[in-house]
Amino acid sequence: xxxxxxxxxxxxxLEEILILLKKKKTQKINIFYxxxxxxxxxxxxxxxxxxxxxxxxxxxxVESKTDVGLTLALIEIxxxxxxxxxxxxxxxxxxxxxxxxxxxVNILFTEKFKKIQ
Numbered sequence: 001x002x003x004x005x006x007x008x009x010x011x012x013x014l015e016e017i018l019i020l021l022k023k024k025k026t027q028k029i030n031i032f033y034x035x036x037x038x039x040x041x042x043x044x045x046x047x048x049x050x051x052x053x054x055x056x057x058x059x060x061x062v063e064s065k066t067d068v069g070l071t072l073a074l075i076e077i078x079x080x081x082x083x084x085x086x087x088x089x090x091x092x093x094x095x096x097x098x099x100x101x102x103x104x105v106n107i108l109f110t111e112k113f114k115k116i117q
Contacts, residue, residue, distance in 0.1 A: 003108065004114060006033075007029045011033060012036065013037065014052065017049070027057070030058065033062065034063060035067070038064070038070065043077050045071070050081055060080070065085050066084070068088070071084055072099070074094075081105070081106045083110045083113070
């Protein structure tokens with residue numbers, strides 16, 4: 001998948017994202033939204049950030065690691081790209097993928113990203 005080859009920046013707030021957008025206007029980049037930030041901001045705040053930046057030349061990816069409940073909440077509110085860990089049980093992973101497919105959500109794997117800055 002080409003998305004794994006893009007330059008990836010890990011962030012935890014909208015201000016950092018806006019700075020990156022100014023610096024990397026013409027480049028296709030990934031914004032990897034931190035798991036720790038989601039835990040204290042909540043999925044709805046992350047969804048509002050996704051909506052504010054969806055018109056730009058970026059992939060907004062939300063990290064949920066191995067947190068199944070958070071992953072399901074993110075899928076339910078319509079986050080378009082979620083990164084999870086390959087360490088999840090295969091049956092659980094298959095169920096998450098199935099639910100995500102029905103909701104048109106792209107499931108990615110954190111371990112496949114080459115360099116996260």
